[in-house]
Amino acid sequence: METLAMHISNGIINGPVAAVFAALALAALTVCVLRGRRDLDDRLAPMAGLVAAFIFAVQMLNFPIFTAGVSGHLLGGALAAMLVGPWVGALCVAVVLVVQALVFGDGGVAMLGLNITNMALLGTAAAYLLIAVLLRVLPRTSTGLAVTAFVSALLSVVVASQGFVVQYWLGGTTDLGGNLAGLSGTMAGVHLLIGIGEGLITATTVVTVAKVRPDLVYALRGLRRPVTTRAVPAVGGVR
Amino acid sequence: MNKRPWAFVVGGLLVALVLAGVVSNYASSHPDGLDSSLLKGCTVDADDNITGGSCPAQQAKDHELADSPLADYGVRGVDNGFLSTGLSGVLGVLLTFAVGAGAFWLLRRRSTGDATSGADATSGAVSGADGARATGPAVRG
Numbered sequence: 001m002e003t004l005a006m007h008i009s010n011g012i013i014n015g016p017v018a019a020v021f022a023a024l025a026l027a028a029l030t031v032c033v034l035r036g037r038r039d040l041d042d043r044l045a046p047m048a049g050l051v052a053a054f055i056f057a058v059q060m061l062n063f064p065i066f067t068a069g070v071s072g073h074l075l076g077g078a079l080a081a082m083l084v085g086p087w088v089g090a091l092c093v094a095v096v097l098v099v100q101a102l103v104f105g106d107g108g109v110a111m112l113g114l115n116i117t118n119m120a121l122l123g124t125a126a127a128y129l130l131i132a133v134l135l136r137v138l139p140r141t142s143t144g145l146a147v148t149a150f151v152s153a154l155l156s157v158v159v160a161s162q163g164f165v166v167q168y169w170l171g172g173t174t175d176l177g178g179n180l181a182g183l184s185g186t187m188a189g190v191h192l193l194i195g196i197g198e199g200l201i202t203a204t205t206v207v208t209v210a211k212v213r214p215d216l217v218y219a220l221r222g223l224r225r226p227v228t229t230r231a232v233p234a235v236g237g238v239r
Numbered sequence: 240m241n242k243r244p245w246a247f248v249v250g251g252l253l254v255a256l257v258l259a260g261v262v263s264n265y266a267s268s269h270p271d272g273l274d275s276s277l278l279k280g281c282t283v284d285a286d287d288n289i290t291g292g293s294c295p296a297q298q299a300k301d302h303e304l305a306d307s308p309l310a311d312y313g314v315r316g317v318d319n320g321f322l323s324t325g326l327s328g329v330l331g332v333l334l335t336f337a338v339g340a341g342a343f344w345l346l347r348r349r350s351t352g353d354a355t356s357g358a359d360a361t362s363g364a365v366s367g368a369d370g371a372r373a374t375g376p377a378v379r380g
Contacts, residue, residue: 005311006271011300033346040347043244049340050251056335057259060312060328062266069287070275071267088343095339104331105302105310164273174295186279190272213247 006059006073007100007107007115008164015110017171022113028121029094036087039218047216048084052092055080056099058201065193072194075160077123078131078153079202083209085218086128093120118163127156131219145210146203148219153202154195161191252336259328263312264321 040048055076062071076096080089094116100106107115130152138144165184168176176183210217270278270287278287280294289297308315309327317323 005274005302008273009299010302011298012277012295037346037348040343042347045343045347046248046340047244048343049336050248050255052339053332053336054251054255057255057263057328057332060259060263060266060331062268062271064267064269065272067275069269069283071269071271073266073271091343092339095342096335099331099335099338102304103307103309103334104312104327105305105307106312108300109303161272168295172295173298174293176295183276183279186276187272190276194272213242213244215242216244216247 005106006062007097007119008111008167010108010110011173012108013111013114013167014171014173017167018110018114020113021117021167022110025094025113025116025121029091029116032087032090032094036085036091039085039088043216044084044088044218048088048092051080051083051089052095054205055093056096059096059100063197065190065197067190067193070190072190072197074198074201075119075123075157077119077125077160078127078149078156078198079205081124081128081131081152082149082202082206082219083217086124089128089218090120090124093124114164114167118160118167122163123156123160126159127152130155135219142207142210145220146207149203149206150199154192154199157191157195157198158188161187252332255332255336256329259332260325263328264324 055074058074059076060073062073064070065072076093077089080092083089084092097107097112097115097120101109101112101115131148134148134151135144138147162184165180165187168183169180206217206219210220214220268287269275274296277296277299278289278294281289281292281296284290302310304310309330312327312331313320313323314326314330317326
């Protein structure tokens, strides 16, 4: 058994349930295209391509978590939602998952709808809801931005992991003997730890982009005043 | 005024290429959160191969495209593991960017009139806020 697979493999969820989620994912991505077009302009389009490429790169970087013998990797929903918004962000993660399934043999092609639902749709949606709340509550400093990124990324990973549990409940190919709660708890626990890594990567990346080019951070649009770390406007203004 | 994102995008791509092309070789090869959860109930050896027990991961079937030249994040025919992983990462980043940026570019909202001023005029409040922010600090300072 090779250990490079990172997403749901063929055979884990039965065909009919996988097909239903494929249809669901296709419908949801269509909505994302329609809504996302309002955000996509000449500046956001190349930025969104970069976000997809960056998520692909960082997903390759499995990091060890505190539990021995287990690793985690970025899912990217929160990062995408912060940088390019929820609609285009979900599409970015979906592009990554499609490339991984069709070219890198990672995540069954028949399982693509399940993987897209968990990571591109659920993860990004959960992250953006948290981002929208936190950015209004927290101070508009780079610390506030970092906390927003960290918390939304951490929790979005746990939400995405529970999406899998629901899918397994509907169409898992092994009888868990009624111990679905066990799977749910295992997934939540391990993804809470992975979420810490996800949060650190997301916060570092978003704060870095906000320092270099605050105008390219979608989540900072529409706030009445910019996130001010003094350095931010200075750098932006000078260039 | 709104600056073009291309310099930033090229810089970001270079970072992604280094991460996928070099740093990826230092990634953990243990099963990730999902795979390890599906291994619960089974015993595994030092290489994470299943040695016994019963767990959901045993139902896993081969990937449809397991013969893809880039399957499992390696380049078929390249024997050096470091090079194989790194090269597959570089190709993956470039491919993902090409697919993503290409699709998003085709989908983008096209403005009437010339590219820059037209985009600003049509996106209204959002661009207005951006513009104010971009020039704001300079004015205030």
